[in-house]
Amino acid sequence: MKSEALYDVVIVGGALSGISCAETLRTEGFDGSILIICGENHLPYNRPPLSKQVLLGKWEANQTAIFSAEKFGELSLNILLGKPATALDMYRKCVWVGQEQYFYRKLVIATGVAPRKLQLAEGLEHTFSLRTIEDVTSISEKIATSSSVAVIGAGVLGCEIASACVQLGREVLIVEKSSAPQIPNSGGFIAAKIFDALHERNVNMQYDVEVDYLTDRGQALTLKLSNGNVFNADMLVVAVGSKPNTEWLEGSGLDLSDGVICSDRGEAAPDIFAIGDVANWADEKGVNGRRRENQTSAIEQGIAVGRYLVTGEVPKQTRSFFWSEILGNKILMIGTLHPDRDRLRMLQGNLEDDKFIIATEVDGRFSGILSWNMLKEFREARKLMGVEKNG
Numbered sequence: 001m002k003s004e005a006l007y008d009v010v011i012v013g014g015a016l017s018g019i020s021c022a023e024t025l026r027t028e029g030f031d032g033s034i035l036i037i038c039g040e041n042h043l044p045y046n047r048p049p050l051s052k053q054v055l056l057g058k059w060e061a062n063q064t065a066i067f068s069a070e071k072f073g074e075l076s077l078n079i080l081l082g083k084p085a086t087a088l089d090m091y092r093k094c095v096w097v098g099q100e101q102y103f104y105r106k107l108v109i110a111t112g113v114a115p116r117k118l119q120l121a122e123g124l125e126h127t128f129s130l131r132t133i134e135d136v137t138s139i140s141e142k143i144a145t146s147s148s149v150a151v152i153g154a155g156v157l158g159c160e161i162a163s164a165c166v167q168l169g170r171e172v173l174i175v176e177k178s179s180a181p182q183i184p185n186s187g188g189f190i191a192a193k194i195f196d197a198l199h200e201r202n203v204n205m206q207y208d209v210e211v212d213y214l215t216d217r218g219q220a221l222t223l224k225l226s227n228g229n230v231f232n233a234d235m236l237v238v239a240v241g242s243k244p245n246t247e248w249l250e251g252s253g254l255d256l257s258d259g260v261i262c263s264d265r266g267e268a269a270p271d272i273f274a275i276g277d278v279a280n281w282a283d284e285k286g287v288n289g290r291r292r293e294n295q296t297s298a299i300e301q302g303i304a305v306g307r308y309l310v311t312g313e314v315p316k317q318t319r320s321f322f323w324s325e326i327l328g329n330k331i332l333m334i335g336t337l338h339p340d341r342d343r344l345r346m347l348q349g350n351l352e353d354d355k356f357i358i359a360t361e362v363d364g365r366f367s368g369i370l371s372w373n374m375l376k377e378f379r380e381a382r383k384l385m386g387v388e389k390n391g
Ligand SMILES: Cc1cc2nc3c(=O)[nH]c(=O)nc-3n(C[C@H](O)[C@H](O)[C@H](O)COP(=O)(O)OP(=O)(O)OC[C@H]3O[C@@H](n4cnc5c(N)ncnc54)[C@H](O)[C@@H]3O)c2cc1C
Pocket: 012, 013, 014, 015, 016, 017, 018, 037, 038, 039, 040, 046, 047, 048, 049, 050, 051, 083, 084, 085, 086, 110, 111, 112, 113, 130, 131, 132, 157, 245, 248, 275, 276, 277, 278, 292, 293, 294, 295, 296, 298, 321, 322, 323, 324, 325
């Protein structure tokens, strides 16, 4: 790729949100030059299967590809692989990649998030986090020679990893500082269901505790918890959340107080947009900004900014949509459940069943709908929120 060149659009971050934006630019008829700067060495791929099909050994890593190398040619996309952007000069409108600089007319920031680190685990042997193809490859290699796995963090990712390890026949320990599995926006409803599912499969769950001491002496790791319990495990996966990839933007002048702060159309500064996990979009009133770390929002924001750049069409506010699969249980959720504020309605089944759909509602307006193992029925139920697609 020619350094010093000017591109009509530069997209930094070549994963789902960036690729959705690039593809939309083309489908909306944009024929200017597009450069995608990718920090990773792989062509863009989907991450959700990494903690599910790939970790379980059902898929090869290359089955996660978003689209083929030929498609990049067809869409006339220039792509720079394995070269992370290192700085942004928004006054000269250029992105630095080491010593090289790439000029833009419009810039789209799509650099996602990275696993949050746990100080105690830094530099230890047999210790992993999961975000990339390299991560899942290393974890799978280690699982093959391990009989026990410790997971720190019982968020969605930690529970999915634990679930895969159990299904692979490993002994699993989960350590979580809160009192239950942490599923964002669910109002706490499925925490108990997930807890029961893991408990039934003999996962050792240590809640309301922190790790006080961690060592990798010998072949195994030893974890000493704040409740005094001590456990050994052959390997450890740390899944304690994520942090936005904004280091390269430090000093640029952008507001990076929680990801890249944007308007309701993803604009962070004149001619600069942000999308996906790294982006913090405001609502239509310009307030209540938040980052949405899920696949559907990454796609929707990529499409919205691509379309806005070509047509000027202001994106509609969308509901966040989330799915997961834990020990075979399919979880789907749209919006946010607000049991504290809104009326709780069981739409189908009940909490004790293996299948149910629950919602929160006020005066016929639904704030969130959650389905546990009712995929087909959820497609109907989400219409109550005026949503026809997703899931
Ligand atoms: C294991 C796993 C399972 C998941 N499962 C689900 C699920 O079941 N359902 C769901 O809705 N969501 C799930 N997610 C979340 C979903 O994958 C993300 O929401 C989605 O990947 C966000 O896409 P993105 O393009 O915004 O960012 P990312 O996918 O994080 O991609 C950002 C890209 O930018 C690159 N980058 C970073 N810094 C730079 C730089 N300076 N220069 C150039 N490139 C850079 C990164 O290397 C990366 O390739 C999961 C995530 C993980 C990790």
